[in-house]
Each structure stands twice: as structure tokens, then as C-alpha cells.
Amino acid sequence: MADDHNTRAADAPDAVLGLDIGGTKLAAGVVGPDGSVHSFLVTPTLVQEGVQAVLTRLFDLGRKAIDESGTDPRRIAATGIGCGGPLDPEAGVLLCPPHLPGWVDVPVTRLAEERYGLPAVLDNDATAAAAGEHRFGAGAGARHMLYLTLSTGVGGGIVIDGRTYRGAAGNGGELGHVTVDRNGRHCRGCGRTGCLEAYVSGTSIAERAREAVAEAEAAGRPTALTGCSPITAADVSREAAAGDPVATQVWVATTQALACGITSLVNLFEPELVVLGGGVTRAGEQLLAPVRRIVREQAMGPAARAVRISVARTGDRVGVVGAAAVAFERVVNGGAA
Numbered sequence: 001m002a003d004d005h006n007t008r009a010a011d012a013p014d015a016v017l018g019l020d021i022g023g024t025k026l027a028a029g030v031v032g033p034d035g036s037v038h039s040f041l042v043t044p045t046l047v048q049e050g051v052q053a054v055l056t057r058l059f060d061l062g063r064k065a066i067d068e069s070g071t072d073p074r075r076i077a078a079t080g081i082g083c084g085g086p087l088d089p090e091a092g093v094l095l096c097p098p099h100l101p102g103w104v105d106v107p108v109t110r111l112a113e114e115r116y117g118l119p120a121v122l123d124n125d126a127t128a129a130a131a132g133e134h135r136f137g138a139g140a141g142a143r144h145m146l147y148l149t150l151s152t153g154v155g156g157g158i159v160i161d162g163r164t165y166r167g168a169a170g171n172g173g174e175l176g177h178v179t180v181d182r183n184g185r186h187c188r189g190c191g192r193t194g195c196l197e198a199y200v201s202g203t204s205i206a207e208r209a210r211e212a213v214a215e216a217e218a219a220g221r222p223t224a225l226t227g228c229s230p231i232t233a234a235d236v237s238r239e240a241a242a243g244d245p246v247a248t249q250v251w252v253a254t255t256q257a258l259a260c261g262i263t264s265l266v267n268l269f270e271p272e273l274v275v276l277g278g279g280v281t282r283a284g285e286q287l288l289a290p291v292r293r294i295v296r297e298q299a300m301g302p303a304a305r306a307v308r309i310s311v312a313r314t315g316d317r318v319g320v321v322g323a324a325a326v327a328f329e330r331v332v333n334g335g336a337a
């Protein structure tokens, strides 16, 4: 059922609605053309409730975000939706995202269009985050930019010549699945071995730390990580900074794996900027400084000199800001998808 704001102002819109469908949280917000966030709301996904109930609550949250934004609903131009893949961004269909069991071939943009009476677009959440960082954040003004989010998994997004790259079927840019060790750890995200994600996601850092603690305990070597239950990536960075040898070993392996993956990406794309987002980047320079040093040493000369590595700026609102960025890109700015 369409809401009551089908009559929109003819001049430039004030804002778009951004919706983010995560496995644990849904988020909605109204975002202006300069990236200013006029409203931002979050609620648990409760995925066990099923597609229809979750989407009803998502669209209700979006309606509330419009109400709370103080923006005239007639001046909201579009809805952007970000979600983990696989998905079909042209058709606006979620195919079978693993974080949303039971969501098969869900035509989410059509449902959003019916609910709000606005054009809607769908993109992979990491692609959307890359678009958000490029339009509004650390990547503003960059022509060639890569984005990696180091979170539960490792997502990626690519901007080439100022345009978001999506690949042949709209699911390209999976930078977390570049191989850093062909005979390495199992990757839960894609099933192969030795992917970057298997080393530098928050989940993988914690898992490697648990293994390192078990080894240390078996060898009678004390570690401060023994007191952390469950061990998180934040525990590892904190105890590494405090000089704990086991945490340091895990952290150094993390920065080396990340630098290895980024070096390959820098050689491939010769970007001027690599933006890192996600919870693991809260470690700041403890993560970035060694990665910058190794990439500078190991990437091919011109590419190594061209690249800067920075932390994302859109923060915890990246899902909504990214979804809004693709709505501006694909709807407001003339469908340059």
C-alpha cells in the first residue's frame, strides 16, 4: 500500500531514505545530498520471525525515520536499500543471503516502492558502504578507491573512475575473498581456503586468538587473553598494545595478512586510496601503521607510491549512509548504476 506522498516537488530533492538489512540489526535513516543524517533508527532484525514480519518492521522503521527527520515527505526522492548478497541489484531482488535464512528471491525494491510510493534501489551492503565513503566520507574526491570492511566477515567495494563497480551480475567487489594463503585457513564466507576474510575478520581474529591461547596454555606460557571469555578482536588489540606476547603474535599475523591482501589489491587496481571500515579498525594506528609500512614496501613501485590507506569516516551509520549514497547515485543523479 502506497503512503500518501506521491506528489513530489519538482526541484532538487532534499533527501533520500536509506534502509540497511543486517543479520542482527535493521537500520533506517533520512540522509541529505551532502551526507547529513537527518534521522537514524535501529531495531533488532529478529530474523526468526520470517521475511514478511521483518520487512514490515523495516518499512515501519523507515516511515518513522521519515517522520522524525523533519523533512517534508514530498521532498524525499528515493529509497536505497543495502543488504548482504548474493542479490540482483538491477532487479532489486535478494537471492539467498546467508545471514537471512529463508529469504529466497525476495523482491525487496518492489515491496519498498509499494510501501513508500518512491523509486527504490538495492545494492550489496559493502558496495553501498564504498559508495557512501566515496560520496560523503574518506573517499570524497577520489577517482580510484577500494573499500574493505573488517567486521564479522570482510566486505569489499570498488570505485573506478569515480563510479561504483558492480561486476557482470552485480555481486563483484568481494575483496575479502582475495587469497592470502592458498593452503591456509578455511573461509566460512565462501568455502575456499586462505581468503583474507579467514584472517582479518573480527570472527577470524578471535578464532585465531583462541587457538593461540590453547597452544600457549598447553606449553605453560601465560597470556592475559586467558582471562577474556569469550576472546574478541578488541581483546587481542588491547592486550597486544599492552605487550602480551600471545596477543602480539595474533595481532602481527593479522596486520601481515591484511597487508598481504591489500598489496595484491593495490597491484591490481593501483587505487589512490584504500578505505578500511568496520569494528576491527577501532584499533586505529595499531592496525594502520604496520599495514601502510608493509604495503609501501611490497607493492609495485608506482602503485605503492600512489596509494593512501585511511579509516572510514561514516562510522556506525555506514549502512544507512551507504544505502542513501546508492539511491543518490542510481535514482537522483540519473541512474548511473
Ligand SMILES: [Zn+2]
Pocket: 176, 177, 187, 188, 189, 190, 191, 192, 195, 197
Ligand atoms: Zn572466502
